[in-house]
Amino acid sequence: MKQPLHEKIRADFEARILAGMLAPGDRLPTEQELMQEHGCSRMTVNKALSALQSAGLVERRKKAGSFVARPRFHSMVLDIPDLAVQLGERGKRHSYRLTRRQVRGPIAGRDEEAALANGAQLLELDGIHCADDRPLAVEHRLIATRAVPAIVDGDFDSISPGTWLLQHVPWTEAENRISAVGATRREAALLGIAPGAPCLCVERHTWRGGDPITYVRQVFLADAYDMVARFGPSGSGGN
Amino acid sequence: MKQPLHEKIRADFEARILAGMLAPGDRLPTEQELMQEHGCSRMTVNKALSALQSAGLVERRKKAGSFVARPRFHSMVLDIPDLAVQLGERGKRHSYRLTRRQVRGPIAGRDEEAALANGAQLLELDGIHCADDRPLAVEHRLIATRAVPAIVDGDFDSISPGTWLLQHVPWTEAENRISAVGATRREAALLGIAPGAPCLCVERHTWRGGDPITYVRQVFLADAYDMVARFGPSGSGGN
DNA sequence: CAGTGGTCTAGACCACTGA
DNA sequence: CAGTGGTCTAGACCACTGA
Numbered sequence: 001m002k003q004p005l006h007e008k009i010r011a012d013f014e015a016r017i018l019a020g021m022l023a024p025g026d027r028l029p030t031e032q033e034l035m036q037e038h039g040c041s042r043m044t045v046n047k048a049l050s051a052l053q054s055a056g057l058v059e060r061r062k063k064a065g066s067f068v069a070r071p072r073f074h075s076m077v078l079d080i081p082d083l084a085v086q087l088g089e090r091g092k093r094h095s096y097r098l099t100r101r102q103v104r105g106p107i108a109g110r111d112e113e114a115a116l117a118n119g120a121q122l123l124e125l126d127g128i129h130c131a132d133d134r135p136l137a138v139e140h141r142l143i144a145t146r147a148v149p150a151i152v153d154g155d156f157d158s159i160s161p162g163t164w165l166l167q168h169v170p171w172t173e174a175e176n177r178i179s180a181v182g183a184t185r186r187e188a189a190l191l192g193i194a195p196g197a198p199c200l201c202v203e204r205h206t207w208r209g210g211d212p213i214t215y216v217r218q219v220f221l222a223d224a225y226d227m228v229a230r231f232g233p234s235g236s237g238g239n
Numbered sequence: 240m241k242q243p244l245h246e247k248i249r250a251d252f253e254a255r256i257l258a259g260m261l262a263p264g265d266r267l268p269t270e271q272e273l274m275q276e277h278g279c280s281r282m283t284v285n286k287a288l289s290a291l292q293s294a295g296l297v298e299r300r301k302k303a304g305s306f307v308a309r310p311r312f313h314s315m316v317l318d319i320p321d322l323a324v325q326l327g328e329r330g331k332r333h334s335y336r337l338t339r340r341q342v343r344g345p346i347a348g349r350d351e352e353a354a355l356a357n358g359a360q361l362l363e364l365d366g367i368h369c370a371d372d373r374p375l376a377v378e379h380r381l382i383a384t385r386a387v388p389a390i391v392d393g394d395f396d397s398i399s400p401g402t403w404l405l406q407h408v409p410w411t412e413a414e415n416r417i418s419a420v421g422a423t424r425r426e427a428a429l430l431g432i433a434p435g436a437p438c439l440c441v442e443r444h445t446w447r448g449g450d451p452i453t454y455v456r457q458v459f460l461a462d463a464y465d466m467v468a469r470f471g472p473s474g475s476g477g478n
Numbered sequence: 479c480a481g482t483g484g485t486c487t488a489g490a491c492c493a494c495t496g497a
Numbered sequence: 498c499a500g501t502g503g504t505c506t507a508g509a510c511c512a513c514t515g516a
Contacts, residue, residue, distance in 0.1 A: 002512095004485060030501065041487045043282070046502080054293075063495045063501045179465035180419035180439035198437035198461075200419035222437075226418035241493095243504060269482065280506045285483080301513040302482045 005040055009048035017057050017068050018172050018209035028058065028066040070170065081227075083129055083137075084163050092131040096160035100126035103145070103152065113142065116205075116212045120146035125161045128190055129218075135191045136224055141216040148213060165206075165214060173207040178227060187219050198222040244279055248287035256296050256307050257411050257448040267297065267305040309409055320466075322368055322376075323402050331370040335399035339365035342384070342391065352381065355444075355451045359385035364400045367429055368457075374430045375463055380455040387452060404445075404453060412446040417466060426458050437461040 003011075016022045029037065034045040049066055052058035059069045084094040102124050106113035116122065122142045129137040141161055143151050148169055156164065165171075182196040191199075200220040206213045242250075255261045268276070273284040288305055291297035298308045323333040341363050345352035352361065361381050368376040380400055382390050387408055395403065404410075421435040430438075439459040445452045 006485080032501085041489085043488090043505095044486065046504095047485090049502090051293075054290075060502060061495080062493070062503080063497090063499085065501065177465055178417050178439070180437040180459075180461040182437045182461070196437075198419040198421045198435075200417070220419075222419040222421070226416055245504080271482085280508085282486095282507090283505065285485095286504090288483090299483060300515090301484080302480080302515055304482065 005038065006044045006047040006051070009034065009038065009045060010051045013048070013052055014055075014057060020209060022068045024068050024070040024170070026068045028068070030065055082163055082166050084160065087131050087136075093133075094160075095130045095133065096127050096156065097130070098125065098127045098156050100124065101156075112215070116142055116144050116215055118144055118146050118212060120144065123151055125156065127156070127160070129160065131224070135221070137218045137220040138187050138190050139216060139218045141214060143214045144212050147208065147211050161214075162216065169208065169213055171206040171208050171213060173210075175205045176227075177203040179203075180222075181219065183219065191219075191221055193221065200225055200227070202227070244277065245283050245286040245290070248273065248277065248284060249290045252287070252291055253294075253296060256291075259448065261307045263307050263309040263409055265307045267307070269304055321402055321405050323399065326370050326375075332372075333399075334369045334372065335366050335395065335402075336369065337364065337366045337395050339363065340395075351454070355381055355383050355454055357383055357385045357451060359383065362390055364395065366395070366399070368399065370463070374460070376457045376459040377426050377429050378455060378457045380453060382453045383451050386447060386450050400453075401455065408447065408452055410445040410447050410452060412449075414444045415466075416442040418442075419461075420458065422458065430458075430460055432460065439464055439466070441466070 013022070013028065022028070028049070031042050031045050031049065034048075035042055038045065049058060049060065053060050053066075057069055058066050060066045087094040103121050104124060105121060106117040113122065123145055125139075125141045125143065127139050127141075128135055129139060139160075139162075143161065143165070145152055148165070150168070151161075151164070154161070154164055179201045181199050181201045183191060183193055183199050185195045187199065188195040188197065193199075199222050202216075202218045202220070204214075204216050204218075252261070252267065261267070267288070270281050270284045270288065273287075274281055277284065288297060288299065292299050292305075296308060297305050299305045326333040342360050343363060344360060345356040355361065362384055364378075364380045364382065366378050366380075367374055368378060378399075378401075382400065382404070384391055387404070389407070390400075390403070393400070393403055418440045420438050420440045422430060422432055422438050424434045426438065427434040427436065432438075438461050441455075441457045441459070443453075443455050443457075
């Protein structure tokens with residue numbers, strides 16, 4: 001257990017930020033305060049805070065201090081897209097229609113649902129995304145009420161659950177699984193295509209500081225949507 | 240033009256590495272040598288080299304020195320998969336069969352091919368990837384002979400072009416476009432499925448320091464392959 | 479065992495910028 | 498103008514590891 005002091009300080013703040021104990025905008029102690037707290041030189045605390053800055057977790061401003069940044073995921077990293085924003089950029093109007101809404105426990109035997117629920121209830125939201133009123137994707141979503149209790153009272157007539165979550169719940173980790181599938185009979189009927197027609201399927205899990213937030217499965221019209229990820233050496237995103 | 244000295248040193252090596260003037264495995268000067276060269280203190284060169292290390296461009300080993308690393312893109316970033324490695328991990332045998340090989344110029348009117356060729360010839364390689372001798376994907380690839388002149392003499396009977404490139408040409412930037420498509424008649428025949436059946440299509444461009452290397456389009460059997468990308472705040476991949 | 483990087487100190491001067 | 502971070506110095510001791 002030999003951990004450099006600068007790494008200990010860095011990891012301490014990282015943990016507090018990811019756990020939400022330090023929220024975006026909160027001010028961190030000054031270098032002077034941290035020097036006294038840890039009884040070390042300024043270079044050591046500077047190294048810790050600079051590492052947090054280059055990781056995008058902290059913003060530092062002269063005279064003002066160091067502040068928790070809203071986590072940013074640069075263009076080179078596959079992001080969680082906000083359909084409403086993406087369609088707006090292409091001049092299309094996004095709408096979402098809810099087809100099912102229920103609060104329930106995890107289905108027995110489905111370990112994934114149990115892990116997501118984490119001992120509490122799940123909110124199940126199914127719906128359809130449209131671009132200019134034409135169906136674009138069928139969405140099935142489960143949300144952990146333990147992580148996002150406010151969602152139970154959410155109103156999804158004018159805003160989709162995905163947009164709501166992106167605006168209200170900062171996530172820290174995500175996993176996308178992308179595959180090609182043939183539309184089921186139900187999906188085909190909702191999307192206005194033939195059963196078995198090719199669709200792009202995106203399954204995504206997101207977490208906040210290790211706690212699961214949501215699982216979503218989206219089935220897109222193949223000819224209307226694809227995913228792009230551009231990436232390069234870390235560091236080239238900055239400067 | 241106020242650039243800190245540590246940033247100047249860091250950017251200098253970054254440029255030389257991305258340009259290929261420093262190849263993977265090459266040794267960088269020691270901190271002592273850089274101190275003398277720049278007439279600065281050890282902390283300053285240490286900061287520059289440490290930044291290169293945390294960016295994944297350099298590996299540092301005690302007593303041995305600092306070396307150019309093969310660019311690594313951590314698990315949280317969508318990677319360029321090596322099919323041979325991926326299949327090997329699942330206990331399957333990968334094979335590649337070349338179906339077309341020609342050196343040609345870019346097709347008139349196709350700006351993308353002209354940009355890739357960059358004034359020189361293209362090597363076109365079409366083939367099929369198999370897992371345990373069962374077809375998995377159809378691949379169409381173009382390679383810039385300007386960037387990779389050695390590829391013209393490559394032997395792709397026992398190794399696929401993708402594997403060859405990953406082993407010989409370090410890339411610095413990549414773009415993946417992922418979509419669902421229906422198999423064309425030709426693809427369906429090669430893969431042993433019905434025309435129009437759902438397939439996962441991956442199109443990828445790669446660059447090395449701004450110079451285009453290759454374009455590849457792979458059409459996968461839908462039920463045999465999917466792509467996963469997991470990502471989070473930078474920094475959590477390390478340690 | 480000797481060279482190299484890893485870490486840290488106790489200072490210094492400066493640039494920026496909010497009060 | 499005073500507080501804060503940005504950078505840098507000239508040392509130091511140590512851990513690791515290849516010759």
